[in-house]
Amino acid sequence: MIFSLIPSISIKDSLLVRLGLAMGTIVFLSFISMVLSTSIADNSLGKANAINSAGSLRMMSYRLLSYAESGAPNAQIAHASTEFQIRLDALESFVVSRAADYSELPSRFAHVHNTWEEQIAPTLLKLHGKPDAATVEKLERVVPAFVDQINDVVFLIEQDLEQKIALLRSLQIALLAMTVAVCLVTMWMMKNQVVRPLKDLLLAASRVRDKDFSAQVMHTDQDELGQLGVTFNMMVSEIATTYDNQNRLIAERTQELTDSNRSLELMYQSALQLSDKNITPSMLKDLLDVIETELGLNAGTVCISEHGVYPAHRLTTNLVQNDLEKLCGERGCESCFTKSQTPAASSGADGQKMIFVPIRNAGSIAGVMPFKVNTSEPLPDWKIRVLEAIGNNLSMALSKMQHQEERHRIAVLEERSVIARELHDSIAQSLSYLRIQVARLEKKQLTPDAQDEIITELKTGLGSAYKELRELISAFRLKIDERGFQTALIETTEEFSRRCNLHIDCRNDLPPTLLSANEEIHVLRIIREALANIEKHAHASEVNISASISEHQVVTIQVSDNGIGIGDNKSPENHYGLIIMEDRAQSLDGTITIRNGAQGGTEVLLTFIPEKSGTDH
Numbered sequence: 001m002i003f004s005l006i007p008s009i010s011i012k013d014s015l016l017v018r019l020g021l022a023m024g025t026i027v028f029l030s031f032i033s034m035v036l037s038t039s040i041a042d043n044s045l046g047k048a049n050a051i052n053s054a055g056s057l058r059m060m061s062y063r064l065l066s067y068a069e070s071g072a073p074n075a076q077i078a079h080a081s082t083e084f085q086i087r088l089d090a091l092e093s094f095v096v097s098r099a100a101d102y103s104e105l106p107s108r109f110a111h112v113h114n115t116w117e118e119q120i121a122p123t124l125l126k127l128h129g130k131p132d133a134a135t136v137e138k139l140e141r142v143v144p145a146f147v148d149q150i151n152d153v154v155f156l157i158e159q160d161l162e163q164k165i166a167l168l169r170s171l172q173i174a175l176l177a178m179t180v181a182v183c184l185v186t187m188w189m190m191k192n193q194v195v196r197p198l199k200d201l202l203l204a205a206s207r208v209r210d211k212d213f214s215a216q217v218m219h220t221d222q223d224e225l226g227q228l229g230v231t232f233n234m235m236v237s238e239i240a241t242t243y244d245n246q247n248r249l250i251a252e253r254t255q256e257l258t259d260s261n262r263s264l265e266l267m268y269q270s271a272l273q274l275s276d277k278n279i280t281p282s283m284l285k286d287l288l289d290v291i292e293t294e295l296g297l298n299a300g301t302v303c304i305s306e307h308g309v310y311p312a313h314r315l316t317t318n319l320v321q322n323d324l325e326k327l328c329g330e331r332g333c334e335s336c337f338t339k340s341q342t343p344a345a346s347s348g349a350d351g352q353k354m355i356f357v358p359i360r361n362a363g364s365i366a367g368v369m370p371f372k373v374n375t376s377e378p379l380p381d382w383k384i385r386v387l388e389a390i391g392n393n394l395s396m397a398l399s400k401m402q403h404q405e406e407r408h409r410i411a412v413l414e415e416r417s418v419i420a421r422e423l424h425d426s427i428a429q430s431l432s433y434l435r436i437q438v439a440r441l442e443k444k445q446l447t448p449d450a451q452d453e454i455i456t457e458l459k460t461g462l463g464s465a466y467k468e469l470r471e472l473i474s475a476f477r478l479k480i481d482e483r484g485f486q487t488a489l490i491e492t493t494e495e496f497s498r499r500c501n502l503h504i505d506c507r508n509d510l511p512p513t514l515l516s517a518n519e520e521i522h523v524l525r526i527i528r529e530a531l532a533n534i535e536k537h538a539h540a541s542e543v544n545i546s547a548s549i550s551e552h553q554v555v556t557i558q559v560s561d562n563g564i565g566i567g568d569n570k571s572p573e574n575h576y577g578l579i580i581m582e583d584r585a586q587s588l589d590g591t592i593t594i595r596n597g598a599q600g601g602t603e604v605l606l607t608f609i610p611e612k613s614g615t616d617h
Contacts, residue, residue: 013222015193022186026179033175040168053091054154058147060084064124065143068136081124088116095157105156112149120146197225201232213240256382263386266294270390274397281316288318291371291390295383297355298372299323303333304398306365312337319372327354327370336368355379357387360395367394485520486512492524493545496531504531506545510555515610522584523547523557523606526592529581530559530604538563538602555590557606565596 060080067077092109119142123135197219207215213236217229269290274283288300301317301324310333317324327336339356352372359367369391373379438458486508493504515523527545534540540563549555578594581604585592590608597603 015223015225018189018193018223019186022182022189025182026186029175029179029182033172033179036171036175037168040164051154051157053087053094054150054157057084057087057091058150060087061120061143061147061150064120065139068124068139077124081121085116085121088113095153105153105160108149108153108156112146112153115142115146115149193221193223194225197229201225201229204232204236208236208239211243213237213243259380259382262294263382263389266290266386267389267393271393274393279315279394279397279401284316285318287390287394288316288369291387292318295386296374298374300369300371301327302359302367302369302394303336304359304365304367305333305337312367323372326352336370337366355384355387357391359391359398365398367398369394485510485515485524488520488524489527489545489547492528492531496528496535496543500531500535502531502534502543503541504543504545507547509546509548511549514549514555514612516612519588519608519610522588526581526584526604526606527557527559529584533578534559534561534563534602537566540564540601553609555608555610557604559604560597561601563601565600566594566602 060083064077064080064084067080092113095105095109120139123139123142126132126135197217200219201217204215204217215236217232219229220226220233270287274287284302288302291297292300299318299320301319302315303312304315305312311328312333319327336356341358353375355371355373357369357371359365359369369387371387489506489508493506496502497504531543534543538561540561543559543561546558547555581592581594585606585608588606588608590606592607593603593605595603595605
């Protein structure tokens with residue numbers, strides 16, 4: 001996205017093109033310098049040899065003059081003349097070919113050549129080995145002038161060589177100056193268009209690395225680094241926008257997590273407070289205080305209605321009397337309960353915003369929690385959800401309390417039924433039997449022996465009934481407190497061991513939380529009834545009690561003794577303990593077996609499946 005916004009860089013604005021031109025100019029100047037140096041050096045090549053050749057021509061000129069004066073043979077003079085001609089022609093060819101257009105060398109050399117061919121060479125040919133004074137005199141006059149001409153040629157060659165060397169020096173200096181100038185311009189361009197923008201870019205990048213997104217690159221020309229600066233500035237702007245958005249999102253998520261944490265904390269506190277068995281007005285008032293503080297609400301109240309009967313019952317409130325009169329007078333209970341079906345803040349006739357939190361139906365109980373809202377803005381969704389969750393928690397707590405009350409009433413009724421049944425099965429039966437004996441006494445025709453027999457039976461029956469009554473009182477006083485079934489079982493065995501002088505070995509392998517409270521009471525009373533029967537009838541000295549559970553969650557209670565045994569399975573006359581034990585076993589949906597032990601004595605075996613085992617009966 002960023003790079004699509006960057007314009008194309010023209011050739012004239014390209015930094016690479018500028019640097020390429022600078023480097024190309026330096027290379028071109030260097031190449032020109034090398035070409036000129038090579039050319040001038042090549043042109044100067046052989047000039048020294050030409051000077052030497054010209055010097056040898058001067059020497060040979062004087063030698064020819066000496067041959068003429070001395071009368072040397074014609075062959076010698078001819079050979080020397082030929083050699084002179086060859087050297088002169090070679091020197092002329094070299095000088096003329098290397099001379100510039102503006103040089104005087106060709107014309108001067110033409111004079112030398114003409115002097116040689118027209119004056120000196122013909123004169124030498126006239127000698128024929130006989131020196132002539134006039135010819136020699138002429139040669140003596142012409143040769144020095146000829147040598148002077150050769151000297152002029154030598155001077156011109158030297159002058160031409162020096163000019164070319166001077167020209168080469170000037171060109172080298174000029175090219176060096178131009179190269180230095182181009183280098184200086186290139187260095188200036190590198191500093192201002194490369195080094196400084198790069199330094200600025202690195203400084204801006206360092207600031208961005210330190211999360212300073214206000215950093216901007218100043219070099220924004222049309223060259224490459226300028227476009228890089230433009231791109232960098234755009235990128236930093238987008239990063240700053242992204243960073244701000246990210247911080248905003250993080251702040252929003254943090255606020256959401258904070259709100260969630262507050263809501264969870266508030267729901268936890270409310271659930272902790274409502275977990276109490278008894279929901280009291282003071283506890284509800286504390287709950288209202290917590291809700292108002294944590295959610296920023298004004299005063300509220302808690303009202304419940306049973307079976308939809310109005311006016312509702314107000315459990316607790318933080319509203320002042322004035323607000324209560326306005327709320328109940330203007331809206332009424334039915335209006336509050338109706339508005340709680342859709343919990344959202346609404347305004348009353350006085351402009352006061354309120355929210356009505358429902359307490360869902362908990363059995364026969366339903367309720368509402370109206371709260372005054374401080375702000376005119378809508379309540380956040382998370383606050384409404386928290387209020388609904390607290391309303392549901394309160395609903396479940398009221399339902400739990402109602403169920404506990406019902407279970408308590410049912411337990412009281414069951415206990416009364418058990419007491420009535422046991423009184424009927426034991427004391428009532430004994431009293432009925434005694435009543436029959438009293439009716440016999442009322443008959444006057446009884447003999448003294450028969451009367452004594454009846455009186456004895458009455459005493460025995462009264463003693464047995466009194467003992468049954470004490471046992472029942474002791475059993476009805478029995479309770480299992482928070483110490484649990486194990487402690488109650490140990491106390492029972494210690495009581496009978498002390499009272500009956502029995503050695504009782506007790507072993508309990510049941511988990512502490514396996515039996516319900518009702519099951520623990522029934523099991524303990526069956527054990528007490530078995531111990532009471534052992535005390536009355538068994539004549540035993542040792543008793544074993546064991547409680548265990550099988551892999552299939554079947555609880556087995558076994559009570560055995562080393563007494564005389566039970567004989568048949570019928571209950572003794574005027575005693576209904578075995579029937580009561582069977583009734584209790586049926587209450588547990590279990591079975592009880594009373595039999596003689598394999599090694600003597602009596603064995604009571606109770607088996608049942610507890611409610612908490614999760615196994616179908």
